[in-house]
Amino acid sequence: MRHRQAIALAAVALVGLTGCEGPDPDNLETYYDDPVPATSTAPPPSPTPGAPVSPAKAAPVTPSPVVPDAGRLAEQALLSDADVAGEGVQPGSAAASGCLADGPSAGSRTATWRYSTGSVLSHRVVVFPDRSAARAVAENECAGKTVSVPVQPGVEVQQARCDGKTCTVLLAKGRLVSELTVSASTEARAVNAAKRLLPAMTAKLAAQP
Numbered sequence: 779m780r781h782r783q784a785i786a787l788a789a790v791a792l793v794g795l796t797g798c799e800g801p802d803p804d805n806l807e808t809y810y811d812d813p814v815p816a817t818s819t820a821p822p823p824s825p826t827p828g829a830p831v832s833p834a835k836a837a838p839v840t841p842s843p844v845v846p847d848a849g850r851l852a853e854q855a856l857l858s859d860a861d862v863a864g865e866g867v868q869p870g871s872a873a874a875s876g877c878l879a880d881g882p883s884a885g886s887r888t889a890t891w892r893y894s895t896g897s898v899l900s901h902r903v904v905v906f907p908d909r910s911a912a913r914a915v916a917e918n919e920c921a922g923k924t925v926s927v928p929v930q931p932g933v934e935v936q937q938a939r940c941d942g943k944t945c946t947v948l949l950a951k952g953r954l955v956s957e958l959t960v961s962a963s964t965e966a967r968a969v970n971a972a973k974r975l976l977p978a979m980t981a982k983l984a985a986q987p
Contacts, residue, residue: 848885848905855954855986856887857901861978865971867891867899876959877920877939877946880904884914897962899971901979904955911935911950920946925965927973930980938972940965947972951983 859869870892880886888902906914912934922941930936935950945968949956956979962968 848907849887851954851986852885852887852903852905855903855956855982856889857958857975857978857982858889859891861982862891862899862901862975865891865893865899865974867893870898872898875944876900876902876957877941878902878904878915878918878948878955878957881906881914883908893962895963897960897967897971899975900959901975902957902959903982904957906953906955909953911953911955915948915950915955918948920948925969927969928976930976932984933980938969940968943968945969945972947976947979949976949979949983952986954983954986956983 868891870890872890872892884904884906886902886904888900890901891899893899904911904914915935915937920937920939920941922939922944925938925940925945927936927938927947930949933949933951935948937946937948939946943963943965944959944961945965946957946959958972958975958979960968960971962971
């Protein structure tokens, strides 16, 4: 009987010692891993698709070139009172007859001045919207003889003719023709007046598109 009690006590003591032992420091399986943070990284939200871009908005639209009004072009290339002030003339109403045939589709502007001697100075600018000015001058026929005047830079075609005491100079550039007509007491006076005004005519043409 005492022998059995001794065995039982020994067994209880063994069980108690086994339960009180801590984890074996040399046994890696007895250690827990470090705690994992509870926060989780959520995937970034996908961008919200925008409204579809129409082709008209996606590609810039190039505006069509603006064609200036024919009358405005002619007005800008026309000699002014200031341009002819050195001639000692006054604005007049009777225009000296030019020789350029402008045609039904052309637009034009004309200015006229009078000398104290009674001579007449007339300037006309013609715009050809459907053909080049150089062609219009080349196909035009002016009466009289050809006279020599300084060649003007930047013009495409230049003509100078005198019919008696009336002389006409034509300058063509782009779609504009600048026509100066002088009716004087002599041919020489008419030619000299045209020569003096040629630089102003050329500068007006050069300033136009």
